[in-house]
Amino acid sequence: MRTNKYGMSACPPAQKNFFATFVPLIRPMAKRLGTNEDLILALSAFEDSWGQDAHNQKLHYWERHFGNAVRNVQDISTFTANLRKLGYNSANSNYDTTLNLVYQAVVRYKKSCAVK
């Protein structure tokens, strides 16, 4: 098992399982929308605590309602701003900061988990 400088797993089981489950579900959706898949992975990790509630049906429901808002979006700022226009997380002024942190975690773990 690969470890980081603290001796901890560089690819923790929760993240490994998350990518194994969600990448096959989200990658086709991201391709259909022309959207950076890491953004949708980040939102899934944020809303479902790294995949505790993975349902293909749920993702299709999300795509129907919010897919157009994030179509062709490649960066986290535009992604969050477009969802906000639809009332996404309207009660939380800190949403952008947290989602950005989760996005960075997704990018980092995707690399350390060697996700192709």
Next chain:
Amino acid sequence: MTRQLLLPILPALVLSMPASAQAPVGTVPVHGVYTNSEYGFRVRLPNGMSGVMSAPPAPNHGVRIDLGPARVIEITAEFDAALLGSARAFIDAELSGEHGIKTHYSHSSLDKQPADEASAMVDGQDETLVVQRRDVAGGVFYRAYLITDRAHLAQDERIFHGLLSTFHEQPLPP
């Protein structure tokens, strides 16, 4: 940071809303007791006050109460998906985008359980942030946030702490 983007438009938003106005686009009004079954908490809004929450099908993370121009209370919850691990780390992450602020940290509580509190002055406005991390479902943060101006500080802090005294946790869904 959203807060910086949000604040300039809040005065216009609030001032343009008559008492009987509908909630802003993408939100629904909240009166009385706000219950969030997804993240397991409830609060009672002060008598005569209303808030807003995201309209379905957008996720429901909490309630926001607009007290006046650039004066807001937010009670929200989210998973620890950024893997921050502690309430203090969450507070530091939230305040990290602010520049030139002096922050005072203290201990607080939510529903009789320990929480961390931070008070900060940002661009002439007073911010108070109370955060608790519950060690369930990979970690859940409960966040209470007040931003106000010096003229309304005492009044708004009374409302804020009154609201926090009605905060109660509930079991999370299985």
